[in-house]
Amino acid sequence: MNEPSKKPFFVGYLDMPVQLKRFYLLVVLLLGAFVALAGYTIASQQKSTGPALWLTDATETISGLLVVDPYPVLHRIDPDNPERTESILLVNQGKISAHDFARPFQNKMVSITGYPILRGGWSMYELASQQPIKVDEDGGNETLKSRLAASAKPTSLGAVSLSGEVADSKCFLGVMKPGAGSVHKACAEVCLLGGIPAMLLVQGEDDKKYGYMLIQSDGSSASKLISKRAADYLKISGELQQRGDLLYIKMAENGHF
Amino acid sequence: MSHEFILVNWNKRKQVYDICLWIGIALYLSLFVLVSHSRFQGEHSISSLIILIRAFSTCGFIMLTLILCIGPLARIDGRFLPLLYNRRHFGVSFFIIALIHGALAIFWYHSFGDINPIVSVVTSGGDYQSFNSFPFQLFGLLALLIFFVMAATSHDYWNAVLGPTWKTLHILVYPGYALLIVHIGFGAMQEDNTGLLPSMVFASVILVGGLHVYSALFCTRANKMIDSARNDSGTEWVEVGKWQEIENDRAITVSVGKDERVAIFRYDENKLCAVSNVCQHQNGPLGEGKVIDGCITCPWHGYQYRPQDGCSPPPFMEKIETYHLKLQGDVICLNPQPLPAGTARPVTEIPVAGN
Structure with a gap:
């Protein structure tokens, strides 16, 4: 005949067997340590999006x-x-x-x-x-x-062709941190549809980001036009203009970016 | 077990389970928020709402991974069965965390504009033909809808009303998990240049997949397989082994045919009975259960059945199929034709030596 099993049998509405209590003390401690380590590690690995x-x-x-x-x-x-x-x-x-x-x-x-x-x-x-x-x-x-x-008044600085990420200027400049990138894409699209100024973020050789306001070839806002390409990395050609201390790209061909 | 439906079925064990669970959730969320705020301050700070969105999303993903591990772990080692006992509350808690993540993301990313936030979730945020700008939000929303249906039906009432459909419905957790992987893969993972997020997802998939494969291959619930056990008339007796192989108050499980399993219990030292291996509550494996207070007790949630007729003791009303047994010497013979659920049959007694 088989020896009676020493395995503890758990029934939720009865007292937990002592062997299982010891086991679960260990399980709870290990899970607690894992949770604390995961929370700390994942939070620490985030990146700052730069001073804003x-x-x-x-x-x-x-x-x-x-x-x-x-x-x-x-x-x-x-x-x-x-x-x-x-x-x-x-x-x-x-x-x-x-x-x-x-x-x-x-x-x-x-x-x-x-x-x-x-x-x-x-x-x-x-x-x-x-x-x-x-x-x-x-x-x-x-x-x-x-x-x-x-x-x-706009001053022409000549033809230009630049590659960068299409962003909404409000979020990028500091309302949302981070306010660019693929996770932020839908928000950027909503912002651009609402008319928030569109910006092309170009990564410079010095690793800094340079922003160029995007406007249509007739000089009007390009926000709604380019909203579907929010957060996309595009090459945009056109005329570089300076207005005050802001740089604008007057896009050469609407929709062809 | 309960004979009436109440909104939340708590007992002391479930309360301890839930307290530990929510302490763990609170510990993770608070640590995440505190570390984020202390490491990124002033002009280098990260938006508070984005910290919360990230905290809830990663918390939810870890919770779902753990939930999916509980089933196979319990099959591999019975000591994990207590985790299964209240997995339902774990699942609903996960849904609450996922819902908060979704609500915060919709509020923060899709609101405050000219467009309805829900419309924005469905219509904005990507191009289905571009890898880099695939609309990951939609996959998150679909996963959330699946988890909502599961959480809403995560109750014995729906289990009883929906019958076998309930089990099928809750298998949807796997498509939900897959949608979540796609949601992360086309969303947050695109921006992660630390390698942490891909590592997390990879580890989760390997852990969940590995445990499922291992338990499926090496932890069969049937002790014995009986091929061609049943003839057309269903009256053929088949040998399933010696009664000495069965520990008192425990069972062996035999497979008869493709999908049917029978649990053969020995109890009161010299009595034998055969019942369906499937608990009526959530299809728990009764053959891995134990006879307690004269009743077969399911290892998952403690549902009980009388050995003599497969009925739950009053006031409970669950019933399982029973089978005829007979002894030929020391050998137990089973008639694999199931009797209607709750059918009483003569107790098969093991002759006491000397009688």
Whole structure:
């Protein structure tokens, strides 16, 4: 006859056999150690997407000349260096362009209230919810306005052909970190469909990313046009332009990228 | 076991199981969030919501891997059966974690725009003809829908109502797992240049696949195979072995035909009975069970059946098929023709030496 089995038999609604209690003490300890190690290791292996800030604690107000097309941009004197001008991209809250808000203030000296988004040499403001744009009461200094308008005019820098990732500027500049790449693709597409300025991110030889605003051959926003190619790595040819301190690529052939 | 349906069926053992499970989940999530925030600060920080999305996604994937390992582990070594006992709560907990991941991702990546977030999940995010921009979100959503159906029916009520369909429905966990692998492969893995994520997925697939193959090849539930056991009239008696081979209060399992297994128990030292090997609750292997308090007890969830008629003791109502047995000397003979579930038949007694 068989010897009675020493194997413990577990029934959920009865007391657990002592041998199994010891076994499960070990199992729980090992699983706990595994869980802690996994949590620590996986979190540690993440990568920073580079220095960027989205200052949401309090709004800030800046003044300058507002240009609406192709993308809303406030051109102002650089507070740190009065000899140069600075171009600040403007976007609405959420994944929506600031075009509708900015349109009535086209080419006017205004004050903008919003939340700064900063990465490297780029600046963007997300408009505040209450009266984000006000016309300067004195109409602005005409000399200053002329200087800023001249700076905002496109200057051709010649033909260019560059390869890089199509991104929405708002997320990339610091609203989402990371705000580019394949996981972010759908978000970039929603942003571009909402009119957020489109950007081509080009990896430089110095391993830094250089951003070029993308516009159509007629000079208008390319955001919606290129939205389906968000996060794709494309070669784009066209005319390189400078407007203020921002670089734009006026794409040669719409849709052919 | 229960004779009535209640929303969550807890007992002390399940409570301990759930507490350990959720302590593990909390430990993983909190460590992930704390490490992420402490290592990446200020202008180098990672968005808090993205940290949460990553924490819940990796937590869910580890949970699903462990869930899929429990079944084969329990077949390989019976000491893992207690993990199987409450695997249902583990599964529902996994679904909650996956749902939070999905909800956060939809909120963060697909909301705040001009387009409906759910429409955006289905229509945006890729090109089916491009490897680099394959729309991985859709696969995650499909997997989540599968896990939702499983979680929603993960209850004895649905088990009873759906019958065999329930088991088929819950086999969908494997397509769900495959969809999740595709979701990760075309999504987060595309951006991972550390090799950690591909290693995680590879290890998971090897572990889950390896355990399933090993248990299928080397852990057959039948102790004996009986070929051509049944003739057309179903009255042929077949020898299944000596009664001494069966430990008291335990069973041997024999396969009769292609899909049918019979558990032959010895109990009260000198009594024998044969019943279907399949528990009516979740198809647990009764032959790996034990006679406790005079009842055959399933090793998975403790469902019980009387040896003499295959009926659960009142007030429970489950019934299993029974079989006729007879003894020829020391040899047990089985009539492989099953009797209707719950049919009583004469107890087969082993003659006591000297009588």
